[in-house]
Amino acid sequence: MKIYIITSVLSKYLSIALLLFTFTLGAQEKFIVVLDAGHGGKDHGAARTYPEIGYVAEKDVTLNVALAVGRMLEKHKDFKVIYTRKTDVYPTLTERTNLANRSKADLFLSIHVNANQKTSPYGTETYVQGPDQNRTNLEVAKAENDVIFLDAQDRQTFGSYDPSSPESLIALKIQQSRYLEGSLILGGFIEGNFANKDKRLSRGVKQMNLHVLRMNAMPSVLIEVGFVSNYDEAHYLASSKGQAEISESIYEAVISYKKAYDRKSGGGRIVESKPAVVEEQPLKNDFRILLMSSPSKYVPGDPALKGLNYILTIKEGNLYKYYYANTNMASVRDRNIKTARDAGFKNATSIGFTPDQKLASGYYTIEIYAGKDRLASSSPILKAVSDKAVRTKVGGVFYYTYGTAKTLEEAIAIMKDLEKKGLKNLVIQKVVK
Ligand SMILES: [Zn+2]
Numbered sequence: 001m002k003i004y005i006i007t008s009v010l011s012k013y014l015s016i017a018l019l020l021f022t023f024t025l026g027a028q029e030k031f032i033v034v035l036d037a038g039h040g041g042k043d044h045g046a047a048r049t050y051p052e053i054g055y056v057a058e059k060d061v062t063l064n065v066a067l068a069v070g071r072m073l074e075k076h077k078d079f080k081v082i083y084t085r086k087t088d089v090y091p092t093l094t095e096r097t098n099l100a101n102r103s104k105a106d107l108f109l110s111i112h113v114n115a116n117q118k119t120s121p122y123g124t125e126t127y128v129q130g131p132d133q134n135r136t137n138l139e140v141a142k143a144e145n146d147v148i149f150l151d152a153q154d155r156q157t158f159g160s161y162d163p164s165s166p167e168s169l170i171a172l173k174i175q176q177s178r179y180l181e182g183s184l185i186l187g188g189f190i191e192g193n194f195a196n197k198d199k200r201l202s203r204g205v206k207q208m209n210l211h212v213l214r215m216n217a218m219p220s221v222l223i224e225v226g227f228v229s230n231y232d233e234a235h236y237l238a239s240s241k242g243q244a245e246i247s248e249s250i251y252e253a254v255i256s257y258k259k260a261y262d263r264k265s266g267g268g269r270i271v272e273s274k275p276a277v278v279e280e281q282p283l284k285n286d287f288r289i290l291l292m293s294s295p296s297k298y299v300p301g302d303p304a305l306k307g308l309n310y311i312l313t314i315k316e317g318n319l320y321k322y323y324y325a326n327t328n329m330a331s332v333r334d335r336n337i338k339t340a341r342d343a344g345f346k347n348a349t350s351i352g353f354t355p356d357q358k359l360a361s362g363y364y365t366i367e368i369y370a371g372k373d374r375l376a377s378s379s380p381i382l383k384a385v386s387d388k389a390v391r392t393k394v395g396g397v398f399y400y401t402y403g404t405a406k407t408l409e410e411a412i413a414i415m416k417d418l419e420k421k422g423l424k425n426l427v428i429q430k431v432v433k
Contacts, residue, residue, distance in 0.1 A: 029078065030078055030079060030080040031078055031079050031080070031106050031107075031258055032079075032080045032081075032082060032103055032104065032105040032106050032107075033073055033079060033080070033081050033082070033105065033106065033107045033108075033109065033254060034081075034082045034083075034084065034099065034100040034103065034105045034107065034108045034109065035066040035069055035070050035081060035082070035083050035084070035109055035111070036066070036083075036084040036085075036096050036100075036108065036109065036110040036111065037059070037062040037063040037065070037066035037067075037083070037084065037085055037111055038058060038059070038062040038110055038111055038112040038113070038222075039058050039059040039062060039090065039112075040059045040062075040063065040085050040087075040088055040089050040090040040091070041059075041088060041089045041090030042090060043059065043090050044057040044058060044059050045057060045058025045059050045062070045112065045113060046058040046113050046114065046115030046228045046229070047115075047228060048115070048228050048229055048234055050231065050234055050235070052235070053234070053235060053238050056228050056234050056237060056238045057228075058112065058113035058115075058228060059088065060088075061113050061225070061228075061237050061238070061243065062111040062112060062113060062225075063085070063086075063087075063088065064243050064247075065111050065225060065243055065246050065247050065250070066083060066085075066111050067083075067086065068243065068244065068247035068251075069109075069111075069247045069250050069251050069254070070083060072247065072248070072251040073251060073254060076255075079258075082099065082100075082103050082105060084096045084099055084100075096110075097216055100216050100217075100218065100220075101216065101217050101218075104218075105218050106218060106219075107182075107186065107218060107219055107220070107254065107257065108213075108216045108218055108219070108220035108221070109186075109220070109221055109223065109250065109254070110213070110220070110221070110222040110223070111222075111223050111225060111250075112222060112223065112224050112225070113224065113225055113226060113227075113228050113237060114224040114225075114226065114227045114228070114229075115227060115228050115229040116227060116229045116230075117229075118229070119229055119230055119231060120230070121227055121229070121230060122201060122226065122227045122230040122232065122233045123200060123201030123202060123203045123226070123227070123233075124190075124191060124194045124200055124201070124202055124203060124223070124224060124225055124226055125191070125202070125203040125204060125205075125206055125223075125224045126187040126190050126191050126204075126205050126206070126221050126222070126223045126224070127187075127205075127206050127207070127208045127210060127213065127221065127222040127223075127224070128180060128183035128184055128187050128205060128206070128207055128208075128213065128220070128221055128222075129179070129180065129183065129207070129208070129210065129213040129216075129220060179216075179217070179218060179219045179220065181219075182218075182219030182257075182261070183213075183219040183220055183221055184205060185219075185257060185260060186219055186221050186253060186254070186257045187205035187221050188205055189252075189253035189254075189256045189257055190205075190221065190223060190249065190250055190253040191204060191205055192253075193248075193249035193250075193252055193253050194246075194249050197245075197248075197249055197252075198245045198246070198249055200226075208222075210222055223250065225237065225246045226242075226246075283328045283330055283333075284328075284354070285328065285352035285353055285354055285355070286326050286327065286328050286352070286353045286354075286355055287326070287327055287328065287333040287336075287350045287351065287352055287353070288312065288323035288324065288325065288326050288350070288351055288353060289323060289324040289325055289333075289336050289337055289340045289345075289348050289349070289350055289351075290321060290322070290323055290324075290348065290349050290350070290351045291305075291308070291311070291322040291323070291324050291340055291345045291348055292321075292322050292345060292347070293319045293320070293321045293322075294319065294320055294322070295318050295319060295320070296320065297313075297320050297370055297425075297427065298313075298320070298322070299424070299425040300425070305322065306343040306344045306345065307343060308324050308339075308340065308343055308345075311323065311324055312324075312326070312412070312428070313426075313427040313428065314408075314427070314428045314429070314430055315367060315427050315428070315429040315430065316429075316430045316432070320427065323351070324336065324339075324340050324345075324348070325339075326353075328355075333350050336350070337349070337350055353408060355409070356407050356409055357407060357408070358406045358407055359406055359407070359430070359432075361432065361433045362430065362431045362432040362433045363404045363405060363406060363431055364404070364405040364406070364407070364408060364410070364411035364428055364429065364430055364431070365390070365401040365402065365403055365404055365405070365411070365428075365429050365431060366401060366402050366403050366411065366414055366415050366418060366426055366427070366428060366429065367399060367400070367401050367426065367427040367428075367429045368381055368384075368385065368389060368400050368401065368402050368418065368423055368426060369381050369389075369398070369399070369400040370397055370398070370399050370400075370427075371397065371398060372396065372397060372398070373398065374391075374398050375389075375391075375398070375400060380422070381400065381423060382400070384418065384421040384422065384423050385402045385403075385418070388402060389401065389402045390402070401429060402414075402418070408428070411428045412428070415428060
């Protein structure tokens with residue numbers, strides 16, 4: 001009754017009020033789609049050259065398709081589109097997945113182009129995150145993950161992953177099952193459209209462990225829109241007709257997906273079914289996993305490191321501290337601890353590092369050599385640092401260090417430069433005064 005009175009009094013404004021209300025709701029309830037055009041910049045992805053059409057690069061096809069899908073989705077008021085890139089640049093995997101997670105997206109679509117040594121394979125396939133690792137899938141995983149590994153930051157963040165090692169598969173028992181259903185539904189729509197609308201060969205929806213999928217807290221697919229290594233398909237991929245068809249099929253699959261979920265959730269968004277992890281925000285600190293402290297210096301591949309890769313060694317006093325992986329996401333940190341413990345470091349623990357924190361006193365330097373023999377001045381190690389190393393001798397062991405840095409990040413940068421010059425087994429040394 002009250003409401004009736006108010007509305008009758010304000011009947012004139014009711015429609016405006018309702019409109020505003022709807023508008024506000026609508027703004028909150030946008031269905032957020034992240035479009036990730038694979039590769040970019042110096043990373044061309046798969047590419048081939050053909051006499052008639054010249055150079056066809058994956059990065060160009062994926063960008064055109066992502067932009068076209070986005071343009072169509074943006075025409076709907078209830079969609080919000082986020083692009084991991086809109087130009088010919090290369091966002092790191094960390095940047096791509098962080099963007100998706102921070103934006104609390106509803107869907108993540110990564111667009112790629114396939115290639116094979118042989119020219120015969122053709123067709124489309126859509127990958128969802130999953131434990132299934134057959135040989136063929138592993139080849140794709142390696143191809144797509146290798147390029148991702150170009151970036152040093154990713155290497156630290158995703159320290160656990162070496163797709164060619166069976167041990168890593170243990171670490172990779174990552175459960176994306178909570179998003180698997182949605183991913184499979186979307187994948188089914190996409191492949192269905194390719195097959196039925198575009199009359200293309202669909203190689204199906206497959207499960208695979210891919211970084212770009214496994215780090216996402218939302219239904220995610222990686223679409224291989226065709227083989228650039230196949231003559232006919234390369235021409236199709238490079239053509240505006242081909243790109244338009246591919247884009248429309250992906251676009252319509254997203255629309256079908258949203259409709260399916262709107263029905264399922266009674267017209268609302270699927271917020272209830274999304275677990276709290278979607279809300280995960282990056283932490284203030286970086287977290288590395290301390291595996292052990294030891295007076296012994298172990299080099300990569302040493303059995304003492306139990307097969308873990310991407311270890312940062314920081315020497316403090318006489319002790320070498322071995323740190324594994326680096327992340328500012330709590331869920332990744334916890335997973336990294338588990339990986340380290342599973343590998344046999346029972347006491348592995350995470351240590352927080354404040355990014356770019358300057359040492360209050362002292363400095364970092366790089367230990368470039370430790371050994372019983374004094375280095376000759378002609379040594380490649382000394383040459384690499386233009387004879388600017390500092391030599392000390394402790395307990396019959398010669399130590400050579402190079403450079404000074406106030407922050408760990410600067411020290412890592414110096415170390416990376418030295419690695420580029422061919423130096424190996426480098427250790428960051430924290431010198432406290
Ligand atoms: Zn790719």
